[in-house]
Amino acid sequence: MNQKVIIIGAGFSSLSAACYLAKKGYEVQILEKNEQLGGRARQLKRDGFTFDIGPTFYWMPDVFESFFNDFGKNTKDYYSLKKLNPAYQVYFGKNDSISIPDNLEEIKAEFEKIEKGSAQKLAKFIDNAAENYSIAINDLVYKPGENIFEIIELKTLKRLPLFFKSIKSQVSQYFRDPRLIKIMEFPVLFLGAKPSNTPAFYNFMNYADFALGTWHPEGGMYKVVEAFVNLAKDLNVRIENNISVESIIAEGNQVQKVRTNKGEFECDILLSGADYAHTESLLDKKFRSYSFNYWNKKTFAPSALLFYVGFDKKLKNVSHHTLFFDTDFAPHADAIYDNMRWPEKPLFYASFPGITDSLMSPMGKESGVFLIPIAPDLEDTPEIRKKYFDIIIDRIEIMTHQKLKNKILFQESYCIKEFVSDYNSYKGNAYGLANTIWQTHILRPKLRSKKLKNLYFAGQLTVPGPGVPPSIISGKIVSELIHKYHERDI
Ligand SMILES: Cc1cc2nc3c(=O)[nH]c(=O)nc-3n(C[C@H](O)[C@H](O)[C@H](O)COP(=O)(O)OP(=O)(O)OC[C@H]3O[C@@H](n4cnc5c(N)ncnc54)[C@H](O)[C@@H]3O)c2cc1C
Helix, strand or coil, rough: CCCCEEEECHHHHCCCCHHHHHHCCCCCCCEECCCCCCHHHEEECCCCCCCCCCCCCCCCHHHHHHHCCCCCCCHHHCEEEEECCEEEEEEEEEEEEEECCCCCHHHHHHHHHHHCCCCHHHHHHHHHHHHHHHHHHHHHCCCCCCCCCHHHHHHHCCHHHCCCCCCCHHHHHCCCHHHHHHHHHHHHHCCCHHHHHHHHHHHHHHHHHHHCCCCEECCHHHHHHHHHHHHHHHHEEEEEECCCEEEEEECCCCCEEEECCCEEEECCEEECCCCCCHHHHHHHHCCCCCCCHHHHHHCCCCCCEEEEEEEECCCCCCCCCCECCCCCCHHHHHHHHCCCCCCCCCCCCCCCCCCCCCCCCCCCEEEEEEEEEECCCCCCCCCHHHHHHHHHHHHHHHHHHHCCCHHHEEEECCCCHHHHHHHHCCCHCCCECCCHHHHHHHHHHCEEEECCCEECCCCCCCCCCHHHHHHHHHHHHHHHHHHHHHHHHH
16 A cells, blocks of 8 residues: 655645655645635635735746656646746836846846946846856755755855855945845845845845746736646645644654544645644644744744735736835834834835736736735734725825726735634744745754654745745655655555
8 A cells, every 4th residue: 555645735835745745656635724725825816806815926937847847747738938028117216117127138238227337247246146046956955954964065165155145245245226236135035034134145036036037827826826736636646625634643753643624634644834833733742843932033034914906997107016115125124024013114016917917807907916025923903904005005106107096996905814814824924934044954944853753844934945936846855855764665
């Protein structure tokens, strides 16, 4: 009989791991608490409008391609991709915005218009970022973080100084114009920490941004979830929704079974793609690898206040991805990471996917997703949400020169309360544990439990970190780790 693996959750990391494990010959069953699969990448449909609830930026297309290639497939077997041009637009104030083109040569020309000599500096910066990207993909991010020796090689050692220098200080050595600095610091925000706390090595995200480009799967990011689900089903993975794991039963150093709202499920191996702290809270205390004190001290990626809005018109002067960086990031970052509070003048992000994809909004109308990054665990009330919705709409009206308030057909909001109730997210974090110097590789929570030999973890709280591509990679790494320790049992 094949080894039976139960996987908690149907986010990207779980779906990825499920495919790899099924291919290796394990019997795999996913238990997902929600009706819809995809975890943080679920979809909202309303009155003909389509919204991606979570991720909207499709970056690092090579990671997605490589995943499907591992199964003899290509992304185009499942969805069609469009490279966005502009990749995104950044507002710095009224009548002051920059559109980032879809290729480095034109981006350099845009930089040069703003700061003399910056095109050449950008070329040099991206050359270095390209080398780091190659090292990251080939020598670092696909390693399980079991021990430091996995990543020690001459070329990685040469990069060590970049781990002790921040991306902020590196960027400031190259550029002076505050707008260029904001653009260059933007990609590492995906890693969940502020640029002054993120190692310069992660400038490989700038390579991902400017060289690899920003893509859009037709129909939205949820099409990618559907692709993963279809592949998993073709590999005979059983996927059950509306099943919530309520406790994990262990004896000795082995998990025996999980108890759910729909009965008990026995397993030989248990893998959780759900938030780590939540999964461990389902275990008797003596079986937990990390205490609540441990989690409390960690730097979590931000939570977010999100709005999904149906507009009764097409919007002008905005792009598919539009960043409103028209306020100072320092006080906002302080409110997220240092003195946790609601920000006074938040930066925010808006997505209008209907601009490039007619499947996302009805004819003549626009679907808009708005995101304000905030500290986890803040007070979350309807009044606060309304206050920030008004701030956002006022600012967009001013920046983009159009009236919007009387064109809103509906708005739905999503914040800390939903992150907790929908995903059992620790303090309502949106995308896991930040990639700081002290939360990289072996310093991240382990893929394998320290107490239970057949309990594993995957996803944005483990290696390599937050984001869809890292979650997919984490699913691959954990499947290899499981195989390493349990192959003989198949
Ligand atoms: C608002 C937002 C915007 C983002 N934007 C981007 C972006 O533009 N680009 C990008 O690459 N990444 C982005 N991310 C990050 C990315 O979405 C995540 O890193 C990734 O989807 C996480 O996948 P995961 O498998 O680790 O976890 P999850 O997606 O959280 O999956 C965990 C699953 O476990 C389930 N679960 C929890 N507890 C239980 C239980 N007890 N029993 C059963 N099931 C359970 C949950 O319901 C969930 O489905 C964004 C995230 C958010 C929230």
